Amino acid sequence: MADEYIHFVTTGGTIDKDYLTHKGTRNFTIDDPAVERILETIAPEPNFDYAVESIMKKDSLDADDDDRERIREACREAPGENVVVTHGSDTMIETARQLDCDKTVVLTGAARPQRMTDSDAAFNVGMAVGAVQSLDTGVYVAMSGSVYEHDEVEKREDGQFVSR
Amino acid sequence: MADEYIHFVTTGGTIDKDYLTHKGTRNFTIDDPAVERILETIAPEPNFDYAVESIMKKDSLDADDDDRERIREACREAPGENVVVTHGSDTMIETARQLDCDKTVVLTGAARPQRMTDSDAAFNVGMAVGAVQSLDTGVYVAMSGSVYEHDEVEKREDGQFVSR
Amino acid sequence: MADEYIHFVTTGGTIDKDYLTHKGTRNFTIDDPAVERILETIAPEPNFDYAVESIMKKDSLDADDDDRERIREACREAPGENVVVTHGSDTMIETARQLDCDKTVVLTGAARPQRMTDSDAAFNVGMAVGAVQSLDTGVYVAMSGSVYEHDEVEKREDGQFVSR
Amino acid sequence: MADEYIHFVTTGGTIDKDYLTHKGTRNFTIDDPAVERILETIAPEPNFDYAVESIMKKDSLDADDDDRERIREACREAPGENVVVTHGSDTMIETARQLDCDKTVVLTGAARPQRMTDSDAAFNVGMAVGAVQSLDTGVYVAMSGSVYEHDEVEKREDGQFVSR
Numbered sequence: 001m002a003d004e005y006i007h008f009v010t011t012g013g014t015i016d017k018d019y020l021t022h023k024g025t026r027n028f029t030i031d032d033p034a035v036e037r038i039l040e041t042i043a044p045e046p047n048f049d050y051a052v053e054s055i056m057k058k059d060s061l062d063a064d065d066d067d068r069e070r071i072r073e074a075c076r077e078a079p080g081e082n083v084v085v086t087h088g089s090d091t092m093i094e095t096a097r098q099l100d101c102d103k104t105v106v107l108t109g110a111a112r113p114q115r116m117t118d119s120d121a122a123f124n125v126g127m128a129v130g131a132v133q134s135l136d137t138g139v140y141v142a143m144s145g146s147v148y149e150h151d152e153v154e155k156r157e158d159g160q161f162v163s164r
Numbered sequence: 165m166a167d168e169y170i171h172f173v174t175t176g177g178t179i180d181k182d183y184l185t186h187k188g189t190r191n192f193t194i195d196d197p198a199v200e201r202i203l204e205t206i207a208p209e210p211n212f213d214y215a216v217e218s219i220m221k222k223d224s225l226d227a228d229d230d231d232r233e234r235i236r237e238a239c240r241e242a243p244g245e246n247v248v249v250t251h252g253s254d255t256m257i258e259t260a261r262q263l264d265c266d267k268t269v270v271l272t273g274a275a276r277p278q279r280m281t282d283s284d285a286a287f288n289v290g291m292a293v294g295a296v297q298s299l300d301t302g303v304y305v306a307m308s309g310s311v312y313e314h315d316e317v318e319k320r321e322d323g324q325f326v327s328r
Numbered sequence: 329m330a331d332e333y334i335h336f337v338t339t340g341g342t343i344d345k346d347y348l349t350h351k352g353t354r355n356f357t358i359d360d361p362a363v364e365r366i367l368e369t370i371a372p373e374p375n376f377d378y379a380v381e382s383i384m385k386k387d388s389l390d391a392d393d394d395d396r397e398r399i400r401e402a403c404r405e406a407p408g409e410n411v412v413v414t415h416g417s418d419t420m421i422e423t424a425r426q427l428d429c430d431k432t433v434v435l436t437g438a439a440r441p442q443r444m445t446d447s448d449a450a451f452n453v454g455m456a457v458g459a460v461q462s463l464d465t466g467v468y469v470a471m472s473g474s475v476y477e478h479d480e481v482e483k484r485e486d487g488q489f490v491s492r
Numbered sequence: 493m494a495d496e497y498i499h500f501v502t503t504g505g506t507i508d509k510d511y512l513t514h515k516g517t518r519n520f521t522i523d524d525p526a527v528e529r530i531l532e533t534i535a536p537e538p539n540f541d542y543a544v545e546s547i548m549k550k551d552s553l554d555a556d557d558d559d560r561e562r563i564r565e566a567c568r569e570a571p572g573e574n575v576v577v578t579h580g581s582d583t584m585i586e587t588a589r590q591l592d593c594d595k596t597v598v599l600t601g602a603a604r605p606q607r608m609t610d611s612d613a614a615f616n617v618g619m620a621v622g623a624v625q626s627l628d629t630g631v632y633v634a635m636s637g638s639v640y641e642h643d644e645v646e647k648r649e650d651g652q653f654v655s656r
């Protein structure tokens with residue numbers, strides 16, 4: 001169950017947002033993959049091999065069919081059987097339902113950027129890593145503290161992921 | 165798979181250490197359960213019910229047979245089928261092997277106190293939560309980025325948990 | 329020099345920004361005064377008395393003459409002789425030049441919200457507190473690691489405060 | 493008043509403590525100077541030149557006369573007129589009283605290691621930097637939120653620095 005390779009695909013979303021300090025920028029910007037910084041906290045070091053593939057840096061509200069096709073391809077072409085996708089929460093479920101590949105794929109993200117104190121990002125990525133090693137082939141969503149099959153989850157108005 | 169009750173049992177260990185500021189204290193002290201602070205980062209809020217039961221505040225090197233009996237009892241008496249135990253890493257595997265109960269029990273902890281920047285605590289607890297919802301009845305250890313069955317893991321000299 | 333009362337006036341700006349997690353919010357919001365959270369880190373506790381007065385929650389690019397008049401009044405009416413004002417950096421110098429009161433007033437803020445890891449907020453507020461206790465009557469700006477008289481500072485395109 | 497050179501001398505103490513993760517280490521260790529990490533948060537970058545000179549890594553309870561002589565020499569030989577010394581809090585005042593040099597020297601430290609969340613380290617170093625630029629020649633102590641002349645401060649049993 002342990003010591004397996006995990007392929008991380010990053011697409012942007014809140015988890016990767018940072019606050020830039022230049023004049024006139026009053027906003028958060030999607031920056032480098034948070035998952036790299038989170039995996040570096042594993043001490044003394046991770047006992048699985050992994051690679052982080054950043055395929056886009058988008059707010060998930062702006063993701064279109066071409067973007068979803070790129071995510072689908074990245075999952076299919078990923079080495080090994082275990083894939084974790086970090087994704088914006090607004091359309092995470094939609095992307096999960098359009099993925100089809102014969103691997104164990106877990107999508108996760110964050111309600112609060114990893115760069116902020118009290119972020120849920122490290123917990124969520126941990127949850128996805130724990131699930132991707134334990135689950136059978138299929139596409140899952142790990143958010144709000146639970147792991148769901150992709151067709152058994154919905155996002156409520158207040159942002160919480162719950163069972164449908 | 166989701167929305168289930170999880171019972172958290174805390175026993176102390178590095179994950180719960182804090183640095184007290186009184187004169188002459190040159191050391192870390194085991195304080196309140198870190199898992200409570202970690203679960204509070206789940207936003208907007210966790211979609212599982214839970215309780216945190218603190219049964220001792222010990223360095224795991226100091227845990228004796230009586231302590232292990234208390235942990236065993238806490239697991240047996242825990243409501244529901246899903247139990248996460250936070251524990252010091254030095255004797256976590258020993259405790260895991262002495263637990264026997266007909267539930268899904270995942271032990272985890274941290275190499276670096278949750279109160280410190282760059283701690284692995286939130287990732288590890290996330291991993292345990294993701295695993296406890298996904299695994300069959302049994303006792304598991306979630307450390308160093310992987311989830312192990314209790315009889316298939318060992319801790320190396322440098323602190324890393326690996327497959328035996 | 330020590331143990332004196334300090335009056336903190338907060339007006340918003342980057343230092344007080346937080347990231348809200350509701351659906352569709354892709355942006356920061358100015359939240360409760362960061363200076364309160366920073367002062368709580370002083371251990372075991374601050375040896376000066378203080379109060380925090382939040383008079384507005386604005387991006388400083390949106391501050392108008394009425395807002396500056398409110399800040400001027402808050403400084404005049406502040407108890408004691410030491411006032412620290414937290415303010416957005418974009419128009420901090422403009423506000424400083426329009427303040428006139430017979431107290432020691434130090435304006436500060438942050439390039440990165442206090443809610444983020446690696447924020448400059450705690451350092452900057454510390455700098456302002458160290459300066460307000462040490463300086464004569466006048467209006468000063470404490471940013472980018474230095475304390476300036478209000479008419480001897482300018483902000484460069486890249487956001488750095490430097491001597492004029 | 494601004495844009496001047498500041499020389500930082502580090503000696504160890506709580507501010508520089510870290511928690512190492514090797515087996516059997518149940519304790520802190522004094523690590524690399526925290527002041528370097530704090531100064532890196534100044535954004536976009538500090539407007540003063542500086543150097544950080546680490547002359548020892550000691551708990552201040554263990555500092556002896558030879559150590560104090562080394563600190564005295566480091567202050568005398570420091571380039572420029574502004575020196576900030578980071579030091580353990582237990583004997584900070586004793587060291588301050590034995591320093592004599594014709595510069596502005598501010599000693600500071602922390603009640604909580606800089607590596608921990610909610611540390612007072614960044615605030616304290618900011619306070620020292622704000623003070624060293626604003627004060628006349630002399631030796632000062634910046635702790636607990638106030639800046640003191642070295643012969644007008646004492647440390648209470650509970651760790652708070654107050655006026656004598």
